[in-house]
Amino acid sequence: MTHNPFNWRETPFVRLILPFILGIVCAVIGEPQTTIASNIILLLSACCTIFLWLKPTTYRWRWLFGIPLSIVLFLLGFQSTFYHNELTETNHFKSFLDNTNEKIVLGIVTDYVEKPTNHRCTISVQQLGSHTDSLHDVSGNLLLYIRKDSLQNSPPQYGDLIVLHAAISEIEPPKNPDAFDFKRYLHFQNIHFQSFAKQENIKILASRKGNPLIHTIKNWQQKLIYILKNHLKTEREFAVGSALILGYRDAITDEVRDAYVETGSMHILAVSGMHILLIFNGFNWFLSFYKTGNRHWRQSKAGISIVLIWLFTLLTGAGASVLRAAVMATFLAIGNGWGRQMNIYNILAASAFALLLWNPFWLFDVGFQLSYLAVLGIVFFQPKLSKLLIINNKIFRYAWEATTVGLAAQIVVTPISLYYFHQFPTYFWLSGLLAVPVSSGALYAGVGLFFFHQVPFLSEWLGKILFCLVWAMNEIVFFIQKLPLSIVTGIWLSLVGVLSLYLVLFGIAVSIKTHLLRTLIYPLSLLTILSVVYAFASIKKIHHREIIVYHIYRNSVVDFIDGEKCYSFSEKFSEKSDTFNKIKFATENHRLQLRINTLENYNFKDYVKNEHLLHHYNISQFYGHTLVILDKLPPKGVFLQVNTILICKNARINISDITQSFRFDTIIFDGSNARWRIERWKNECHNLGIPFHNTSEQGAWVKKLTK
Numbered sequence: 001m002t003h004n005p006f007n008w009r010e011t012p013f014v015r016l017i018l019p020f021i022l023g024i025v026c027a028v029i030g031e032p033q034t035t036i037a038s039n040i041i042l043l044l045s046a047c048c049t050i051f052l053w054l055k056p057t058t059y060r061w062r063w064l065f066g067i068p069l070s071i072v073l074f075l076l077g078f079q080s081t082f083y084h085n086e087l088t089e090t091n092h093f094k095s096f097l098d099n100t101n102e103k104i105v106l107g108i109v110t111d112y113v114e115k116p117t118n119h120r121c122t123i124s125v126q127q128l129g130s131h132t133d134s135l136h137d138v139s140g141n142l143l144l145y146i147r148k149d150s151l152q153n154s155p156p157q158y159g160d161l162i163v164l165h166a167a168i169s170e171i172e173p174p175k176n177p178d179a180f181d182f183k184r185y186l187h188f189q190n191i192h193f194q195s196f197a198k199q200e201n202i203k204i205l206a207s208r209k210g211n212p213l214i215h216t217i218k219n220w221q222q223k224l225i226y227i228l229k230n231h232l233k234t235e236r237e238f239a240v241g242s243a244l245i246l247g248y249r250d251a252i253t254d255e256v257r258d259a260y261v262e263t264g265s266m267h268i269l270a271v272s273g274m275h276i277l278l279i280f281n282g283f284n285w286f287l288s289f290y291k292t293g294n295r296h297w298r299q300s301k302a303g304i305s306i307v308l309i310w311l312f313t314l315l316t317g318a319g320a321s322v323l324r325a326a327v328m329a330t331f332l333a334i335g336n337g338w339g340r341q342m343n344i345y346n347i348l349a350a351s352a353f354a355l356l357l358w359n360p361f362w363l364f365d366v367g368f369q370l371s372y373l374a375v376l377g378i379v380f381f382q383p384k385l386s387k388l389l390i391i392n393n394k395i396f397r398y399a400w401e402a403t404t405v406g407l408a409a410q411i412v413v414t415p416i417s418l419y420y421f422h423q424f425p426t427y428f429w430l431s432g433l434l435a436v437p438v439s440s441g442a443l444y445a446g447v448g449l450f451f452f453h454q455v456p457f458l459s460e461w462l463g464k465i466l467f468c469l470v471w472a473m474n475e476i477v478f479f480i481q482k483l484p485l486s487i488v489t490g491i492w493l494s495l496v497g498v499l500s501l502y503l504v505l506f507g508i509a510v511s512i513k514t515h516l517l518r519t520l521i522y523p524l525s526l527l528t529i530l531s532v533v534y535a536f537a538s539i540k541k542i543h544h545r546e547i548i549v550y551h552i553y554r555n556s557v558v559d560f561i562d563g564e565k566c567y568s569f570s571e572k573f574s575e576k577s578d579t580f581n582k583i584k585f586a587t588e589n590h591r592l593q594l595r596i597n598t599l600e601n602y603n604f605k606d607y608v609k610n611e612h613l614l615h616h617y618n619i620s621q622f623y624g625h626t627l628v629i630l631d632k633l634p635p636k637g638v639f640l641q642v643n644t645i646l647i648c649k650n651a652r653i654n655i656s657d658i659t660q661s662f663r664f665d666t667i668i669f670d671g672s673n674a675r676w677r678i679e680r681w682k683n684e685c686h687n688l689g690i691p692f693h694n695t696s697e698q699g700a701w702v703k704k705l706t707k
Contacts, residue, residue, distance in 0.1 A: 013349035019070040020353060023077025024360045045071040081360040086140050086190045093128045093138035094193070097168055101130050105164040105195070107142065108209050109156045114250060119146045119155040122191065123162070142168065143186065143194040150198035158218060159210030166197040175551035175671075175699040178589040188361040217314045221246060224315065227453050228446070231463030232470065241470045243269040244439055245446035247316035256474075261421075262487040263480045264410070264428030267374075268439045268473070270367060275316075276309060276325035278440055279447070280333070283308050302333040309333075324371050327351035344379050348372065366420055370413050377412030378405055380509060399433060406432030415501040418493040422592055425487050427480050434476045442469035492592040500530050541595045545623055545705035549646055549668055551695035552586045555579060556604075556648040556672045558629070559587065560613055560622045565598040566591055567613055569620070569629075572603050604629055623705045634661045644703070647681065648672045655684035667692045668701050 048068040082088060097103070111122035123142040129135035144164065146155055156162050171183045171194050186192065208215055225242055232238040239251035249269065260266045283305045306329075313326040328351040335342035352372060355362055362368045385404040391397040406429050418424065425431070445466040453459045480486060493501075507523030546561040560567040568587070573579040591599065602608055608615040613622045618629040619642075626642040631649040641663045647653060649672050658667070667690060669678045678694055685692040693701045 010343040011346040011349065013346050013353055015066075016073055017349045017353045017356075019073040020077040020356065021363065023074040023079075024081045024356065024363050026074075027078045027081035027360075028364070041071065041075060045069075045075065077356070077360060080357060084190070084360055087192060089139050091136075091138050092140045093125050093136075093142075093168075094140065096128050096136055096138065097193075102165060102167045104129055104132060104135065105142065105166070105168070106135065106205075107162060107164070109158055109160045109162065110141070110210065112156065112158055118148055119151075120144070121146065121156055123164070140193070141189075141191045143171070143191050145194065145196045146199055146202065147196075150200065152199060155199070156202065156204055157207070159208045159215055160204050161206040161209045163203050163205055164195065164197060165201045166195045168193050168195045170194075175695060176586045176590060177548070177700060177702065178593045179586060180589070188364045190361070213314075221248065221315055224450055227450060231449065231459075232467055234471075236474055237467055237470045240269065240474055241442065241446065241466065244275075244442055244470070247322070259477050259481045262423070262425055263431045263435075263477050264406075264425030265431045265435050265477050265480075267370075268435060275443060276313070276322060276329050278443055279312050280305060280309055280329045282444060282447070305333045306330050323355060324351055324368060327354055328375075345376075348375060348379075369416055373412045373416060374409040377409045381408035381411055384512060402433050402436065403429050406436075412505065415493065415498045415505075418491050419495065419498045422491050422493075422589070423487055423489045424491060427483060427486055430480055431477065434480075435473050438469055438473040438476065442466055442473060445469060490592055490597070492589075492595065497530070497534075500526060504530075538595060544594060546594075547622060547625060547627060547644075547703040547705065548590070549670055549695065549701040550583075550586050551671045551700050552582055553671045555582060556629070556646070556670050557583055557587060558620070558627070558646065559591075560620065561594055561596070562612055562622075564595055565600070566594075566596045567600050567602065567608065567615075569602050569604050569606075569615065625703065625705055628662065628664075630658070633657055639663075644668060644701075646670060650674055650677055655681055655688060655690060659688070659690075665691065668695065669693070670695045670701075 045068040086092060087094065093105075105123065105125055106127040107123035107125040109121050110124045113120045121144045123144050125138055125140050125142050127135040128138045144166075171186055171192060173183045174181050224246055225248055228242050228245070229238055232241045235251070236253070236256060239253065239256055242248040243252055247270070252269065257266075257269075260269055284301070309326055309329050313322050316322055328347050331342065331347045331350055335347075355368075382404050385408055386401060389400055391400050410428050414424065445462055449459060449462040449466055452462060504523040504527050507519065507526065511517065511519045511523070542563045544561060544563060546559075548559045548561070550557045550559070555570065557568065557570045560569075570583065571579075573583075602615070604618055606615065613620065615621075618631070619640075620627045620629070625644070626640075627644045627646060628640070628642050629646045629648060630653060631647075631651045633651075633653055638661050640661070643664065644666050645658060645662060645664050646668045647658075648670055651673075655667070658664075667681075667685065669681055669692065675696065678696065682692060682694065684690075695701060
């Protein structure tokens with residue numbers, strides 16, 4: 001049987017998943033409020049599909065069966081997405097919220113993550129009310145932040161039943177342009193509300209109220225982590241080893257994470273398809289030593305492999321990428337066990353269909369997208385790339401195969417990777433050639449250590465082997481990171497650009513498959529159009545002029561954009577401080593989107609003068625627009641006519657006093673001010689009829705200028 005990706009008979013699930021995914025996307029974009037009409041259409045289409053399936057028809061009219069079936073699948077994706085959203089539940093706790101009162105919440109901790117300054121818990125809310133005698137049975141998830149400096153005892157853990165007394169607020173959208181949308185990210189995890197509390201406002205009523213299976217798995221995981229700690233003595237090796245083998249990433253430092261990201265090796269630390277494939281092959285190799293004449297042994301071996309794979313999947317946290325791999329490995333095991341030849345594209349589509357039917361929001365998970373695209377790239381492009389060089393030497397042949405695997409995956413994941421991460425690791429192929437084989441050995445050594453940790457001599461040697469392999473892998477990754485031009489940063493790609501590049505890749509894939517060079521005219525034409533559009537956009541950006549006051553908690557940052565240059569003003573801070581990270585998080589994406597290639601940082605007190613910008617004594621004049629930055633009252637007797645005033649750093653100023661010194665159009669309150677001060681200033685502005693902009697409510701203030 002040929003494995004032709006364009007042979008629809010071999011890939012029925014590819015046809016089935018396309019309208020299903022389209023339904024999911026439409027449900028997310030449209031955010032429907034009612035599904036009565038779609039329920040009726042779904043029922044009618046399902047009846048029509050069953051009728052046409054049972055009624056014999058000639059081949060000429062087989063397409064009639066596909067129309068209602070596609071409608072059914074589209075509406076199935078649409079409906080499953082709608083009902084998966086917790087906000088559609090009639091008893092969701094949002095109905096009992098108001099803007100004034102703190103609430104009493106009774107719920108079970110379903111997730112727990114330790115952060116540098118707080119503990120973050122996800123609570124499955126069971127009851128909610130204003131008083132203990134007015135609790136209502138409700139549903140929904142709540143994100144709870146507990147400050148570390150308030151901790152006196154251990155924080156809540158998975159399965160704890162807690163009662164919480166705190167205010168609940170809806171998670172807000174990003175306040176700065178092009179910033180990471182944390183609200184949307186949490187939406188796809190079915191979390192829409194948050195609360196901040198001290199430990200004194202939290203009481204643990206009972207423990208082990210969560211899923212018993214998850215409790216058992218977490219206990220096993222903790223025991224395995226303890227085993228790794230005994231053999232991986234150094235902090236860096238334990239962090240990488242526990243992430244590689246168990247998917248436990250809490251111990252990874254920013255330094256290690258940056259090194260693996262910048263070398264294109266992050267997939268090593270995120271348990272994914274590579275790990276499942278290694279485990280699957282390892283189990284099959286081990287089970288092959290048992291020889292038997294039983295004709296059912298092949299099915300039994302497949303069943304054992306499936307059980308062991310899912311056990312490993314659960315131990316690693318069952319993330320989207322590892323679940324995808326586990327489901328695909330399950331289909332492969334079933335096919336091998338029953339002697340069926342299965343098309344790899346059909347297996348991929350079937351596993352995606354099953355996972356999205358369970359959780360349609362996984363379609364928008366970055367790991368889910370990257371893992372499927374990487375496998376598609378490897379399956380389609382790797383055999384073609386491998387044939388470009390015929391190498392007889394086994395060692396060099398293996399090196400070439402490993403390189404083509406990484407290259408094939410990178411070809412397909414690059415557009416979406418640039419969209420999310422705005423950078424490109426130039427030595428990803430070297431990482432795949434050196435680090436991946438070492439990580440494979442470390443994975444096998446780790447699994448072997450778990451099986452034989454109670455055998456003194458054997459466990460000691462396995463632990464030493466594991467440590468050496470993890471250490472070597474770290475050294476390889478950090479060596480690659482230090483190579484010149486190891487990473488290209490500052491790349492901005494829009495969603496339209498991503499989709500266009502995938503159309504180009506699809507056109508190239510069609511040309512390769514059909515061996516028709518003339519079909520290359522379509523992807524090449526599209527690529528030409530993209531280049532022209534990008535060139536015109538770049539020219540337009542050169543003439544772009546903009547002033548932006550960002551919203552950053554307890555900080556003030558003002559950018560003056562002049563084409564591809566950015567003059568940024570803020571308070572002094574260290575590049576290793578939390579302030580630097582907060583400013584970078586708030587500003588970086590917008591600067592990338594504007595294609596800024598020259599960034600000049602200044603302090604508010606600095607004197608700056610160039611052709612279009614003059615900044616002195618907290619007064620900036622940029623292309624005729626005057627901005628005054630006030631952190632205290634100006635000297636008496638000063639009266640200036642300006643365009644905009646920015647009040648920052650909790651300045652002890654009354655709006656009426658400002659009107660005695662300035663004539664202005666707009667006044668801005670940024671995130672460096674306390675909320676109670678802003679509320680007082682807002683009331684003054686309302687009384688005086690003065691226009692104002694509050695960044696904590698309206699987001700960053702952006703003023704576009706003409707040259």
